[in-house]
Amino acid sequence: MNEHKPDELRDHVYDGIEEYDNKLPNWWLFILYGSIVFAVGYWLVFHTFSIVDLPSARYDKEMVKASEEQLARMSKQGLTDESLALMAAIPAQVEEGRQLYATYCVVCHADRGQGLVGPNLTDGFWIHGGRPLDIHRVVTDGVLSKGMAAWGRQLGPTRVQKVVAYVLTLKGTEVPGKAPEGVPEAAAAPPTAAPATAGATGNG
Numbered sequence: 001m002n003e004h005k006p007d008e009l010r011d012h013v014y015d016g017i018e019e020y021d022n023k024l025p026n027w028w029l030f031i032l033y034g035s036i037v038f039a040v041g042y043w044l045v046f047h048t049f050s051i052v053d054l055p056s057a058r059y060d061k062e063m064v065k066a067s068e069e070q071l072a073r074m075s076k077q078g079l080t081d082e083s084l085a086l087m088a089a090i091p092a093q094v095e096e097g098r099q100l101y102a103t104y105c106v107v108c109h110a111d112r113g114q115g116l117v118g119p120n121l122t123d124g125f126w127i128h129g130g131r132p133l134d135i136h137r138v139v140t141d142g143v144l145s146k147g148m149a150a151w152g153r154q155l156g157p158t159r160v161q162k163v164v165a166y167v168l169t170l171k172g173t174e175v176p177g178k179a180p181e182g183v184p185e186a187a188a189a190p191p192t193a194a195p196a197t198a199g200a201t202g203n204g
């Protein structure tokens with residue numbers, strides 16, 4: 001019944017320990033080679049050819065999708081600080097805003113928002129308030145007497161929102177450039193200012 005060859009002993013002895021010369025069991029080898037094949041396949045699918053997203057990328061996509069859905073719901077209720085801030089968290093929107101900024105705003109606010117003719121947008125100081133709606137209002141209506149155009153007319157509401165979303169991503173990056181102008185954000189514009197009528201901050 002037992003067709004096993006008698007176990008062969010290998011001829012070395014270490015500290016009195018001897019070793020059989022047995023074959024590794026097939027199930028064990030199957031797992032070993034199986035894992036190697038799986039690892040190669042996994043590497044090709046996930047890393048080399050990126051056929052399937054890694055879990056982290058899938059998570060990011062889901063978050064962006066959720067933000068977009070939330071933004072769609074929120075935009076029905078009009079523009080708010082929150083909806084603009086949410087927009088600034090959606091890469092596609094910010095990217096469009098970045099392109100608009102590069103086209104229309106760099107000349108005066110410089111490539112990283114550090115300011116040139118226009119004020120530094122990366123420091124914590126704002127002439128017209130640093131809340132999303134404040135920024136949106138300045139960009140839409142401009143400060144004509146100071147050379148800042150009313151971009152609302154030129155770009156239209158959608159593109160203004162995108163460029164504002166991009167400006168929000170520059171906020172707080174503290175790029176050395178034009179000296180601070182205005183007041184620190186916390187002290188600026190009263191928190192309850194209504195979007196259209198807020199004129200509380202001194203104009204220049």
Ligand code: HEC
Binds near residue numbers: 117118127147148
């Ligand atoms: C021709 C130059 C010029 C261009 C182009 C320009 N700006 Fe300005 N911007 C200014 C100046 C000057 C001010 C300061 C206004 C003031 O002193 O009240 C300003 C102010 C601002 C402010 C308010 C800053 C604060 O401290 O409150 C924001 C935000 C802003 N610009 C965004 C933009 C965006 C976005 C664009 C592109 C769509 C743009 N600007 C294009 C000149 C410009």
